Amino acid sequence: MTNTTIDKASFKGIVCGSRHLTHEQFQHNIRQAANGFKRMGVQPGDCVGIFMRNDIPFLTANHAANYVGAYGVPINWHLAGEELEYILKDCGARVIVIHADLWRRIHDAIPGEVQCLVVETPEDIRTAFGLEPDVCSVPEGVTDWQTWLDAEEPIAEPAQAGPSSMLYTSGTTGHPKGVRRVTLDQEGAAQMRDFRSRVYGCAPSARCMVPGPLYHSAPNGYSMQASKISDLLVIVPRFDAEGVLGLIEEYKLTAGIMVPIMFIRMLKLPETVRNRYDLSSLEFIIHAAAPCPADVKRRMIEWFGPVINEFYGSTESSAVVACNSEQALAKPGSVGKTVPEAEIRILDEEGNRLPPNTVGEIYSRFPLLDFTYHGKPEARAEIDRDGFITSGDMGYLDEDGFLFIADRVKDMVISGGVNIYPAEIESVLHNYPGIKDCAVFGIPDEEFGESVMAVVEAEGANGICVEEVKVYLREHLAGFKVPKTIEIGSDLPREDSGKIFKRRLRDKYWQEAGRKI
Template sequence: MRHIAELPEVRATADPHGPALADDSTTLSNAQFHARVEAAASILHRAGVRADDVVAVVLPNRVELVVVLFAAWRLGAAVTPVNPGLTDDDIRYQIEDSGAGVVIGEPGRAGVTLAVDDLARSAGPVAAAAPVDNLALIIYTSGTTGRPKGVLLGHENLAAMCTMIIGALGLDASDHSLLILPLFHVNGIVVSVLSPLLAGGRTTIAGKFSASGFFDAVARIRPTYFSAVPAIYAMLVAQPEGEHPDASSLRLAICGAAPTPAELIDRFQQRYGVPIVEGYGLSEGTCASTLNPVAGQRKPGTVGLPLPGQAVAIMDPDGALVAPGEPGEVVVRGPNVMRGYLGKPAETAATVVDGWLHTGDVGYFDTDGYLVLVDRIKDMIIRGGENLYPKEIENALYRHPAVHEAAVVGVPDAVLGEVPVAHVVAAPRARITAAELTEHCRAELAAFKVPVAILLTAEMPRNPVGKIDKKQLRALATHV
């Protein structure tokens, strides 16, 4: 296979009746998947889509979203997946910023020009574009600092990343991915769809995630792996104790998007008997840069080893690489690094310097070469001249058995500049007070690192990808 756009045809030719894709209402064999892609490509072509155009798709997770990806790629066009949960204003912003000429979604949604149900009505055969390394995806960042930026990923980025994922996870034709992350994010696309399909396996797209029904779905679907964010593992651990669920089909679970406390990983593995492989990466790096090994030592509290095929290093503020064990900014180099930010040459130049992608994360390599993330540079708290990393304080809070989730932010202080405030969600059925948690922190941390306030809350605010929204937490903490 010369190009990822040829995958549906290659699979249909090799094993027409084998399973490819499924969701809550549709099951597609390889031949049916190929036919759907061909029909959608002809409809897109009739709508005016040509090589180098951009197609936007505003849909929840369903097989049609994957069909659109391959149909657009067959024509040489790129796709920008839009979070359907955004406001109409934000949806229009992404459509206009990406330059999408055709927008696929449910009729009546903002900006939609082509109804998703029309994709199955073929307009006749259409010639495929020459298989070249066109732009493949425009993935929009979470937009924690202003409007989201469009990350430009080429087919060469996807090919490199999928090769790395397949190798690192040991994926083959026996693998069956259960997709629970959103397909407007690169993790869902690369780890749970493209990689298993390229390896000869298959994907089942779950509907709306339900912690209480998750393992019932696992028992029914029998996937071999799934990828999730820490919030999902926290919800699964918080489920009431009951009958031991059947998770025997799962050989591993993947965790990314945000650092996961070692305590949470241990609680999940002890309860469900499924090993968690924690990794790290950015949309700008096409998904992943490090991963704990599937076969080998997994080190909870680290995000694993650099993936073969890319370089991961630690850099000081002057741009010099530092020695192992020394903290600094995590930088990444390799064929997975993005082409740049759409329409933002200055921000691209500031982020990718001499081939190194500057992640904005602080970390260090331990003595075994595993990457340990300390925190985001922008989240660092400077308290009276002392540098505090929220993650260290959060990890101390997680060591209390009554803590389900913890997030620490800095808030302005007239004397010290900034001080730490902690937000905590208690474990189910646990009873805890802010005073008890403060005493726990005093026993675990130096005095200047102890939060000045601990706020108990029912749940954490989250961004569309599922990460805790610290911008909202800072706003809440300033009113303490």
């Protein structure tokens, strides 16, 4: 379908850029792809790699793999050849579905036994990423996804029960690990649909939007459910602050999943631009993946209304804590209370439970979505205490059971024996006029072991005065938390999830010092 024939405000189906599929067309494609995967030898328990930007065929392939009892394995398309090769070999992928421009960049790294289905990189993605048309067509001699799909009859047998996506962790230490969930029976699948409808907002009749990368855990789970049961799913090829506001108005969107950096960038739009769009259709925006400064949350609620919701979790744990707008305003900085399906414990280094308002390592348990690391059960054991797992976050529960995140264990700075949490400092920096982005981390210090450093990026051409920033920080933070060193940077390296690649900023200082701690 083309835009000229579409009533966007009432359309039901799957949308990406100018392309619109009804639910019937989308399901037909899934059954065609499922039949094709089966004929390619994909068996229950096998894996189908997906190396793509946000696109409709991404979800078609993901659903089709699940249909035949296989795992869809979404892979971060930014990865280099060795990293892609490792994941494909580790999961034993039989097939990879890949955009044409990405295939050209990385095809030498695809193991010979992995069958390739190459998807033409569509105009919507070409425009969003500034790609040349000649790298986006399917090369001769490889299997064209659309030609392959059109030649398949829809699969006759019913869908297999249970398997979901197998996401690989980011691999900041060592190789990434595949999070392989237990297979859900019919009752368990129904419970998960209810859970995602309630906590994520991608419920039946919702009109949903996903501007984050589909290879990440939360956007993937959200989009897989929304594309199956919600009235509408709009897949955004690449986040654009004003563009997202336009989509909300055009499609009368009611729901979406975002990350805090998207909020920050939308709030930085001129007020005349922000007021240009009708956002009254919104009912439920969920965000996660990175800390959201309390002031940013408050300003978003004032602008969008009490529709801003948050969850806390990880690829391994799923969403174990949730927070609505009312709770966020009552408990600024909190990520919410434990969902009924999960349990939370705050433990010290010896594994003892800590009292309220005492910072420790966060452990969680979500029995319905238990998992193992693919081929690495020992790695699961390393993060497990009595069936509760940790992703390395520090935090505390207050007297009312609300969870507050302090920081990552690995991001915490210990300066002169005092624990300092960069997320707290970053939250203050984000409120400073003229700062577009920031990252706080620890660098070597001969006297204190570590000292706090901040890299800040200016909003415009006027720049930032470092001494004035330090004065501002001292007004809002204890003196020992104010970064000893502040540098002006540009284009801070961020993951699509919104998290900053602090390792890229931090490592050079530790390498120069000849130590890691």
